Amino acid sequence: MLKSERHMLVLDRLEEEGKVLAVDLSASLGVSEDTVRRDLRELAAAGKLQRVHGGALPRPPIPVSYTGRLEHEPEAKSEIAKVATDLVEDGQVVFLDAGTTTLEVARRLPEGLRATVVTNSPPIALALAEHPGVEVIVVGGRLHKESVVAVGAEAVETIRSFRADLCLLGVCGLHPEEGLTTPVYEEVAVKRVMIACASEVAALVSAEKLDTAFPYVVAPLPSVTYLVTDSSVPAESLDAYRQLSVTVLRA
Amino acid sequence: MLKSERHMLVLDRLEEEGKVLAVDLSASLGVSEDTVRRDLRELAAAGKLQRVHGGALPRPPIPVSYTGRLEHEPEAKSEIAKVATDLVEDGQVVFLDAGTTTLEVARRLPEGLRATVVTNSPPIALALAEHPGVEVIVVGGRLHKESVVAVGAEAVETIRSFRADLCLLGVCGLHPEEGLTTPVYEEVAVKRVMIACASEVAALVSAEKLDTAFPYVVAPLPSVTYLVTDSSVPAESLDAYRQLSVTVLRA
DNA sequence: AAAAAACAAGCAATATTGTGCAATAAAACT
DNA sequence: AGTTTTATTGCACAATATTGCTTGTTTTTT
Numbered sequence: 140m141l142k143s144e145r146h147m148l149v150l151d152r153l154e155e156e157g158k159v160l161a162v163d164l165s166a167s168l169g170v171s172e173d174t175v176r177r178d179l180r181e182l183a184a185a186g187k188l189q190r191v192h193g194g195a196l197p198r199p200p201i202p203v204s205y206t207g208r209l210e211h212e213p214e215a216k217s218e219i220a221k222v223a224t225d226l227v228e229d230g231q232v233v234f235l236d237a238g239t240t241t242l243e244v245a246r247r248l249p250e251g252l253r254a255t256v257v258t259n260s261p262p263i264a265l266a267l268a269e270h271p272g273v274e275v276i277v278v279g280g281r282l283h284k285e286s287v288v289a290v291g292a293e294a295v296e297t298i299r300s301f302r303a304d305l306c307l308l309g310v311c312g313l314h315p316e317e318g319l320t321t322p323v324y325e326e327v328a329v330k331r332v333m334i335a336c337a338s339e340v341a342a343l344v345s346a347e348k349l350d351t352a353f354p355y356v357v358a359p360l361p362s363v364t365y366l367v368t369d370s371s372v373p374a375e376s377l378d379a380y381r382q383l384s385v386t387v388l389r390a
Numbered sequence: 391m392l393k394s395e396r397h398m399l400v401l402d403r404l405e406e407e408g409k410v411l412a413v414d415l416s417a418s419l420g421v422s423e424d425t426v427r428r429d430l431r432e433l434a435a436a437g438k439l440q441r442v443h444g445g446a447l448p449r450p451p452i453p454v455s456y457t458g459r460l461e462h463e464p465e466a467k468s469e470i471a472k473v474a475t476d477l478v479e480d481g482q483v484v485f486l487d488a489g490t491t492t493l494e495v496a497r498r499l500p501e502g503l504r505a506t507v508v509t510n511s512p513p514i515a516l517a518l519a520e521h522p523g524v525e526v527i528v529v530g531g532r533l534h535k536e537s538v539v540a541v542g543a544e545a546v547e548t549i550r551s552f553r554a555d556l557c558l559l560g561v562c563g564l565h566p567e568e569g570l571t572t573p574v575y576e577e578v579a580v581k582r583v584m585i586a587c588a589s590e591v592a593a594l595v596s597a598e599k600l601d602t603a604f605p606y607v608v609a610p611l612p613s614v615t616y617l618v619t620d621s622s623v624p625a626e627s628l629d630a631y632r633q634l635s636v637t638v639l640r641a
Numbered sequence: 642a643a644a645a646a647a648c649a650a651g652c653a654a655t656a657t658t659g660t661g662c663a664a665t666a667a668a669a670c671t
Numbered sequence: 672a673g674t675t676t677t678a679t680t681g682c683a684c685a686a687t688a689t690t691g692c693t694t695g696t697t698t699t700t701t
Contacts, residue, residue: 141442141444141445142442142443142690143442143447144409144442144447171690171691171692173649173690173691174689174691176648177689180649192646192697193647193698259528261512261515261516261519262512264533265513265516268456274532276532277512277528277533277540278530279527279528279529279530279531279544279545279548281527281528282528284520284526287516287519289515289530293530293548412657413657422680422682423657423658423681424658424659424682425679425681428679428680443658443687443689444688444689
């Protein structure tokens with residue numbers, strides 16, 4: 140029995156059974172436990188599995204992520220994403236705006252979902268490449284590096300050619316009077332056309348973005364159908380939005 | 391017994407039994423173990439099998455999933471990417487095709503470079519978002535999930551609107567007679583228009599892709615200006631390409 | 642806290658490998 | 672034909688890899 144053959148077998152077995160024990164392997168491969176341990180150590184060093192006392196476990200998949208901000212308030216984003224995910228229904232065409240919260244939505248879309256997602260965010264496209272059911276349309280354009288999002292005339296034109304059932308917007312600032320605002324000028328046109336071409340619009344807003352405004356106005360508040368926010372927001376802060384005919388969804 | 395005869399027999403046996411041992415082969419072929427080892431070494435260099443201590447195993451199938459491909463032969467990719475990176479010059483407009491090798495190129499572009507990169511690959515766009523100097527144009531279209539690449543009429547139209555100085559192509563199969571081929575039909579049109587709209591074309595080809603062909607033909611070999619490959623390729627395999635006026639760059 | 646299991650490191654026996662070299666066979670050339 | 676050149680093969684030998692064992696340590700369990 141060749142060493143590499145053993146390695147293959149170990150990995151096969153690990154994949155199949157979800158774990159392997161050093162003792163079992165020693166018996167079934169007909170080599171000493173020391174050899175098994177050495178094998179496991181090497182495979183672990185090669186990143187093929189995760190070594191644990193007594194055996195080994197499958198290596199946890201490397202998260203596809205872009206640097207920075209991802210650790211910023213993960214619970215809040217996660218809460219919001221969970222609620223927003225439920226807005227998406229089978230067969231819909233959905234605009235998925237760029238942003239870390241919307242990226243979380245993309246990751247959480249249920250496996251069984253059948254839908255078309257139109258996104259101007261390369262990281263979201265990448266995340267959705269692993270989803271078995273959704274058709275993904277990448278919106279092209281010049282890449283705005285800060286937000287990692289395609290912007291510009293081409294992006295706007297592409298988006299305009301769709302009629303979406305739902306638009307999930309990553310929001311930078313939301314204010315009862317100023318409406319939906321952003322600090323990035325180039326995103327204005329893109330977000331506007333997304334709103335214009337979607338039947339329903341959901342704004343994904345974490346607590347610290349609520350009641351804030353940025354220099355560039357995207358749209359007034361009534362353009363928004365749903366406001367999705369997290370549980371840390373006090374209930375009374377949301378009244379102002381409710382009165383503007385926005386449906387508030389809180390995790 | 392001829393050498394090539396032995397080689398055939400070794401490959402047959404490998405296919406049949408799933409592995410071969412140097413000792414067995416020596417006995418059954420009636421040659422010394424040294425000769426067997428030499429045979430195995432040559433076959434491995436030609437990419438026909440995988441050499442391991444004590445014998446040889448079938449060449450591991452090229453992984454289909456994107457994440458799987460990322461881990462496939464990182465050294466070779468790295469070598470190729472290093473060379474390909476030097477082809478890019480300041481101020482150029484460059485098409486960067488999808489692929490794990492081209493992704494590596496994107497990651498290695500020198501910090502000081504000023505250029506415009508046009509890519510249909512979300513992962514490459516994502517990687518370049520961290521580069522301070524290059525302008526990135528994302529090409530939109532329907533996302534082909536296996537390769538994580540935008541394809542379709544929209545992608546083709548967008549690419550056609552550029553005149554690039556250089557096109558870096560991730561290549562699936564390259565063959566002196568068949569030319570540049572791919573197993574994914576939808577990528578054909580995209581690659582073709584990239585080639586057509588670029589002044590120079592560089593094909594990034596790792597050893598196992600050389601002298602192989604797939605069902606869909608992208609372009610004949612003379613369309614390629616540079617062939618960039620890694621150091622594991624035997625020099626004589628490249629002569630056929632040189633004779634077709636391709637400039638061969640080997641790491 | 643004690644016992645058992647799992648572990649890492651070092652060691653020796655064996656197997657495998659690469660390299661240089663010489664002998665032979667095949668090919669190319671004069 | 673005769674000769675040089677090249678390729679192929681087997682052999683000796685040093686270097687390397689693999690394996691099981693022993694010893695002592697760490698981790699887990701009782």
